[in-house]
Amino acid sequence: MARSGKKYTEARNKVDPQKKYALPDALTLVVENAYAKFDESVDVALRLGVDPRHADQMVRGSVVLPHGTGKTTRVLVFAKGEKEKEARDAGADHVGAEDLAEKIQGGWLEFDKVIATPDLMGTVGKLGKVLGPRGLMPNPKLGTVTFDVAKAVTDMKAGRVDFRVDKVGIVHCSVGKVSFGRDKILDNFKVLLEMIMKLKPSGSKGTYVKGLAVSSTMGPGVRIDPSEVSSILK
DSSP: OOOHHHHHHHHHHHTTTTOOOOOOHHHHHHHHHOSSSSOOOOEEEEEESOOOOOOGOOOOOEEEEEESSSOOEEEEOOTTTTTHHHHHHHHHHHSSSHHHHHHHHOOOOOOEEEEGGGGHHHHHTHHHHHHGTTTTOOOGGTTTTTTTTTHHHHHHHHHHEEEEOOOSSSEEEEEEEGGHHHHHHHHHHHHHHHHHHHTOOOOSSSSSSSEEEEESSOOOOEOOOOGGHHHHHH
């Protein structure tokens, strides 16, 4: 049986596994317990009262975090003509059309997000087997199939995150880095939570947010009292 490392064990011992903490206290624990030599990400998990097997209960969206994610996002844009220049001027890392599609089909994947203008979705659609499983396929519902490529690129670079409930009803999302400190992470968390609440499906009955937890990349999870949701958003 694998044994936990000394530093992880020390961090875990500072967290009461039976307790549901207030959000500020939970984030303080996460930040103080981070022990890795790199700047750990802070991740949240929300267990929702939805059944993703039903299309009308799918929760999926995106939001721009006010303090960003702390990560450098490499943005690829499928566009031509004026929209190609618009994307480059906005800071896109890679812009093109059929040439980029050929590179991706050849195994090149040095990018984190993909945006496409509607007129090039025929080209992009052929990459479904490559981009789809990696969550990179442009989607109009997420604003990544658009003629307003400048805004889409700017949002991605500013710290936009996409999220989607998994098959057991949990949303996983990063809300920054430990180095941000508690208050900035709290700001990001609130914006994410507010968006998830706005996306509550009409088919979801009863309690919508059933569980909340936060952790750093290497640290133990800290549970948050879900009854706090309304006060968190005030």
